[in-house]
Amino acid sequence: MEKIKLATVWLGGCSGCHMSFLDLDEWLFDLAAAVEVVYSPIADLKHFPERVDVTLIEGAVANEEHLELVHTIRARSRLVVSFGDCAVTGNVTAMRNVIGNSAEAVLDRAYRELPTHNPRIPDEAGIVPPLLERVLPVHAVIPVDVFLPGCPPPAPRIRAVLQALIEGKTPEMIGREMLKFG
Amino acid sequence: MSVVTLTINGQDVSARDDATVLQAAREAGIHIPVLCYLEGLSAVGACRLCLVEVAGVNRLLPACTTRVQEGMEVHTDTPRLQTYRRHIIELLFAERNHVCAVCVANGNCELQSLAIEVGMDHVRYDYVFPSLGMDLTHERFGLDHNRCILCTRCVRACDEIEGAHTLDVLGRGAKARIVTDLNMPWGESPTCTSCGKCAMACPTGAIFKQGSTVAEMVHHPEKLAFLKTARERREWRV
Numbered sequence: 001m002e003k004i005k006l007a008t009v010w011l012g013g014c015s016g017c018h019m020s021f022l023d024l025d026e027w028l029f030d031l032a033a034a035v036e037v038v039y040s041p042i043a044d045l046k047h048f049p050e051r052v053d054v055t056l057i058e059g060a061v062a063n064e065e066h067l068e069l070v071h072t073i074r075a076r077s078r079l080v081v082s083f084g085d086c087a088v089t090g091n092v093t094a095m096r097n098v099i100g101n102s103a104e105a106v107l108d109r110a111y112r113e114l115p116t117h118n119p120r121i122p123d124e125a126g127i128v129p130p131l132l133e134r135v136l137p138v139h140a141v142i143p144v145d146v147f148l149p150g151c152p153p154p155a156p157r158i159r160a161v162l163q164a165l166i167e168g169k170t171p172e173m174i175g176r177e178m179l180k181f182g
Numbered sequence: 183m184s185v186v187t188l189t190i191n192g193q194d195v196s197a198r199d200d201a202t203v204l205q206a207a208r209e210a211g212i213h214i215p216v217l218c219y220l221e222g223l224s225a226v227g228a229c230r231l232c233l234v235e236v237a238g239v240n241r242l243l244p245a246c247t248t249r250v251q252e253g254m255e256v257h258t259d260t261p262r263l264q265t266y267r268r269h270i271i272e273l274l275f276a277e278r279n280h281v282c283a284v285c286v287a288n289g290n291c292e293l294q295s296l297a298i299e300v301g302m303d304h305v306r307y308d309y310v311f312p313s314l315g316m317d318l319t320h321e322r323f324g325l326d327h328n329r330c331i332l333c334t335r336c337v338r339a340c341d342e343i344e345g346a347h348t349l350d351v352l353g354r355g356a357k358a359r360i361v362t363d364l365n366m367p368w369g370e371s372p373t374c375t376s377c378g379k380c381a382m383a384c385p386t387g388a389i390f391k392q393g394s395t396v397a398e399m400v401h402h403p404e405k406l407a408f409l410k411t412a413r414e415r416r417e418w419r420v
Contacts, residue, residue, distance in 0.1 A: 085283055088304050092283055097311035139304055147303035151283035179298045182282025
């Protein structure tokens with residue numbers, strides 16, 4: 001049987017979801033037997049590949065780089081999973097949305113109002129991706145097939161979702177073990 | 183007082199004729215989700231989660247404020263009701279800033295638990311992200327408008343159980359918010375007795391004990407019904 005092509009992506013989040021993914025411990029060997037990891041922040045691959053079966057997206061869509069990448073991911077992935085609360089709800093990443101409702105107001109607050117030394121907004125064109133006016137959950141930008149909430153999602157929850165997807169089933173997102181936010 | 187019989191989800195149920203559909207269902211062990219309803223406080227039918235279908239009535243009725251009637255045929259968990267309940271919960275999450283991961287009530291929150299119960303895996307509405315403040319001027323309690331769902335359980339607990347009526351609602355619709363006295367900082371309130379019944383009543387992380395951090399705030403809504411019952415039975419002389 002051909003291995004399932006799995007990608008994991010880290011957008012506007014803290015990487016805690018990926019940490020929780022690594023908490024799968026020895027089950028990662030079973031996973032490695034069933035999937036080929038074709039893109040991930042824990043693998044040194046520069047470009048998001050074509051024809052991916054399952055992509056886990058950690059983090060919210062917070063800047064222009066994220067925005068471009070999620071469209072690429074959707075076009076090249078059979079199944080997209082919103083992986084963790086930031087992807088599903090915006091979560092902590094989206095807490096900046098309450099500040100003035102614009103990227104400029106957020107940058108002002110962080111880099112001009114609060115610093116005691118050298119207040120200045122970093123603006124290295126082509127290096128620092130510009131912030132979007134508002135942080136968005138992934139499904140506000142592209143269609144999402146599976147929602148895997150949690151901050152971070154506990155390892156057994158990640159395992160249950162991946163196990164179902166590997167077996168070609170739709171994960172049953174029911175009950176506290178599978179659905180609790182936070 | 184007389185007894186009436188009705189059916190709830192096809193099950194024969196008898197109840198006092200002054201009981202509500204919710205009370206009758208609870209006595210029969212039938213679960214109806216609620217949020218603004220709290221035993222010990224008056225029922226206001228605000229959150230609409232307890233809406234039920236009654237045969238012969240072409241609109242949905244809140245179980246917490248609808249009296250039982252002889253021969254009533256009630257359904258509490260139809261696909262239509264399930265759909266509406268999920269929409270209600272999604273709207274509550276979209277309306278303010280409910281960030282479970284950094285909330286004092288994480289793990290002890292009725293809104294969070296109801297999201298699980300109705301199967302909310304994501305919110306289909308656009309989040310509003312309103313800019314709302316917190317009132318941390320009281321020495322023992324804090325009020326976080328970001329987490330408030332305007333159920334008014336705190337307002338009713340303050341008025342009906344404590345008799346202080348420090349808390350009330352200012353404004354209307356989405357702009358409504360809980361205020362202390364005439365919209366003054368809580369810490370300056372001359373009427374607040376610092377009893378903490380509002381914190382017991384709150385279903386979310388909106389009212390909490392000062393110093394609580396993530397997932398530390400445990401409310402005790404059951405204590406209000408306990409107090410009310412004890413007073414009615416004159417179990418204490420104070």
